[in-house]
Structure formats: C-alpha cells, structure tokens
Amino acid sequence: MAEKTNQQVYPLAPSNGNPRSDEESNTLQSKELKKKKRIKLAIYIAAFAVFQTIFILVFALTVMRVRTPKVRLGTDVTFSKLNTDNNETSPSFDITFIAQVRVKNTNFGPYKYDSTTANFKFQDVNVGRVTIPEGKAGLRSTKKVSVTVNVNSDALKITSSNLGNDFKNEVLTLNGQAKFTGKVELMFVMKKKKATEMNCTMVINLTSKALKDLICE
Template sequence: MAKDMEELRESRLEEEEEDEVIKQNKKVRTPKFRIGNGITIHSLTAAAGNRSSPSFEVNFTAPVRIKNPNFGPYKHDAATVIFTYGGVEVGRATVPRGKAGFRSTGKVDVAITVSSKAMPRAAAAAAAAREVSSSGVLMLNGGGKLNGKVELMLFFRKKKYSTGMNCTMVIDVVLETVKSLSCL
C-alpha cells in the first residue's frame, strides 16, 4: 500500500511537471518579418546628367526572413513588401505563401526593381533622381504585413498572427553596395 501511494505521488509530480512545461510553451509570440543581410545588387542606374529626364533604377535580390520563436509552425499567406523613397512608392515585391518551422527561420529570396519612374509626378521623380546622383546614396524604406497562423504543439489549436516589417536601407550609388540596413 505504501508503494502504491508513492507511485501515485510520483505520477502526480510528473503530471505537474508536464503541465508546467505546457504552460510555458502555451504563450504564442509574434513572429518577426525582416529583410536580412546579403542583398545582391544586380544593376544600378542613376542618371542626373540628362536634365529632361533624370532617373534612378535599381534591380536587386533581397533575402526576406520570417523568424518563428514558437513551439509550432507558422504558416503565412503571400505578402507584398512596398519600397518607398521619400514616402512615395518606387517598387514592390511579393513574398510567396510559405511556412517557418517551429523555432526556426523561413528564408525567401525576392527579386525587386525600384525606379523613380514609378513615382506619380515627373517633377518629383526628377528631383529624387538629382538628389540621389548628387548625394551618392539612395535611402529606401521597405514595409509590409505578413498574416499567418501559429499551430501550437501539444494543443493543436491555431492562433492567427500578423507581423509587420519596417526596414530602412541605404545604397551607395557609386560603389553599388548596401551601406546600411536596419529593421524595426
């Protein structure tokens, strides 16, 4: 009888420990959606010499990272990342639908073209191109929203989560490299 009581106590302790682990894993954290290091610039044109139509155009590939800190996979829908210069949209990229495994980072390389030709007014595009050519740098902001679901292990319940991106990159026009990249 004493042995049975001791076994019962041990099994209850094990159950309590399992419950504690479940409580710790129960908290769902918001995944992170960022542009990663390793941007590859394929072509860059900044022409300010032509007064009638100054322009800039950059073609590059950017690694987009979806970091999932949860104990369950994060399945996300397709998303659009919008690139702006001076608050005006100059390009966009599509992040395809995908999945980041539990406690891992999903990686997607996206091709992007940003151009002053995408600016709505010709005068604004010309001013932007002159500024880029004279300063030697192109400052772009990239932003977007990623919607998805986290499926928690042990619970088999899904929670909808969306996460945002707000990144700023500075491109050196002369060297055709990314000087800095910061994401909030």
C-alpha cells in the same frame, strides 16, 4: 505421621488482564511504522502535485505560448542593375536587386503565411513592389525567400529635388514594407492567427553599388 506442608500459594492472573509489555511495544511500533508510511506517501503525493503543476506551467509558458514571427530583409543583397542619373533638373534611378526575405518563427509549431506584397518606397512614395508567395516557416526555424525587386524613379517627378539631395551624398535610401498574415499550428491541433510586419530601411551606396546599411524594426 503427618507431614506439615509449608508452601506459598500465588494467585493466578485474571483472564481479562492487560497484555504483556512486549506485545504493547510491538503494537506501538507497528502503529508508528504505519504513521510514517502515511506521512511519506502524503509527501510523495504533494511533491508529485507540485512537480506536475510546475511542468504544466513551464509547458504553457514555452511550448504552448504563441509568439509573433519576425520578418526581416537579409543583408545579402545583390544588385544586377543599378542605373542612376544625377541630372539637376530631373534625377532618376532604375535599380534591380535580389534580396532575401526572412521569416523567423520561434514557436514550437509551423507558421503558415499567405501570399503578400512587399512595397519599396522613397520618402513615402512607392517606387517598386514584389509579390512574396505563400509559404511555411517550420517550428523554431527561419524561412528564407529570395525575391527580385525592381525600383525606379518614375513616380518621383514631384519630389525629384529630394532625390537630388540623396545623390549628392552618393546614396539612395529606400524603405521596404510588407504585412504577413497566417496561422501558427501547435501540437497539430491548436491554430492561432498571427500577423506580422516587415519594416526595413536600406541605404544603397551608389559609388560601390553595394548595400551600405540595413535597419529593420
């Protein structure tokens, strides 16, 4: 007895058909992940480049920038001799004092300066001078040099009347000037020549025999 078979036959999928949907999803996720990694890497590289540029710029404007040192007289002036003669015809003075010359260096490297001469004047006439030896102001520090100065009125015979006017006010005004030349050394490699000047006006109180005022430009 023949049996009748009632079965439905389904065709096989072709061997070269499209991948399954889950495989497509995994591939897309992998590509998206790689894309995000590349974007992150690009962001990190850009951020590092910006940071490096800012660092180099700040370094150049601060550490590697060479500033001109400043030279001033200190206010701690001590008088060891202060003789004055308020003669109406020929007033005179003979003064010795100890002052402090301060070389302020704000650079990130030492400032080595040569020996120089400081002149002290009364109304543009030289009345005294002192030699300041060569030295070095360390990085971002102030070098203090004590000097003993003698000033007298020997060169003021022609302008003695002007001196008499000062004496009437019981003061003596002097101007101290000096020019420093030297080099700033950075990173033990770069050396930059720098010249600076001292220009200070000091007012001496002849009654109290003390410094009344000091103005430095």
